[in-house]
Amino acid sequence: MVTYEPGSSLAHGFDPRAKLAFQGGFAAAAFTHVSVRGLAAATLLALAVLATARLSLRRVLAAFRFPLVLLALAPVFAAIQVGPPWIDLDAAVESARLSYRVVPVLLVSAAYVRSTPVRESRAALQRLVPGKPGRVLGAGVAIVIRFFPVLVADLRRIRAAMTARLGGERPLSDRMRIVALGGVERAFDRADRLALALRARCFAWNPTLPALAFRRRDGALCLASAALALSSLI
């Protein structure tokens, strides 16, 4: 799993706002250039971005193995036809290209996650969105990022418990109800305890955010992001 790790890499040194802009620009460019050349360029750029975050490709691929398997399945489904000639290779190639364009975007987002502490993402969001909505957004995003893996583990345990009691043989709607109800109960339980903990720690509308420094190289990265985003319009 890829999470934030402190470090002194090039990617760590950039301002989170510039990195967010780059994510947007890169995704826009990668999603529109689906020719072989476009995909190759996106892949090379994504590998360079991984290098700036000193993140190994193998580790990222291992972290994203489930989405990657699902992306790999898409062309298989696209190729299968319900009538003769049964296999449509052109559709498979088209679907493979559309699936593959997601891979460089995943790599770049891994570099962001690896090099940006949640505190800084939150500070960037809070500075981009003014007023109380920005503060709710900042605090909420920090909480969601913290609890996402916890709730995934909750759901996995509920599923395992259900399967152990032969619940896997129940109809789909029963299985969905059991997993959802268990997940919801635990999530609300955690929300209650979290709200109590937040109040105990004087959860405020005006917390002190970490300082963000927008330097010249951040400006350069923003320009590069804008260029990437514009390239998708050509």
Place this chain on the structure above:
Amino acid sequence: MSTDTDSVELVGDRTVEDIATAALLAALTAALAQLSFPYPLSPAPVTMQVFGVFLAGIVLGPLWGPASVVLYLTVGAIGLPVFANGGAGPGTLVGPTGGFLLSYPFAAALIGAVVHRGSSLRDPATVSKPVLAGAMVAGTLLIYAGGAAGLMIVAGYSLSDAVIAGAVVFFPAEAVKIAATVAVARSGRLPSR
């Protein structure tokens, strides 16, 4: 370093609970989105993330429900793989399935407004089954309208193709999800706020 030197402005007790619950529901939506199964007839994956959208409207109402869904979309947009099939990044929001995602907050608001009929929230267990089911059917139709529009704008589908590929093929799975959500809402195990 810029530091706020004003006196600390505490968040009200009720709002703290709303923020915590909205954030946890957003995290639950993200976790449910990982429970997906590929569906050979359609380019978009079938997932349980819409379950989280339904619940946000039913439990949190027309104001905090959409806020919870917006949190979910924001976390995905800044790069955490929380969308269906581990999707992430701003690209997913502008991709072919972006129309579905961007219509979620509106669906949560619609469901919340129908179920709670105003801003004071009711206990979901006391709401009748037809109202719950009707609210979710309306929300689902809104999501599919947004999704079909997204397919047409981004991927160049024709209207009929977009409706078939983005909506009709999902109806059986949607009916199962709505039935399961009604059962969850009427179970009496959801908190009333």
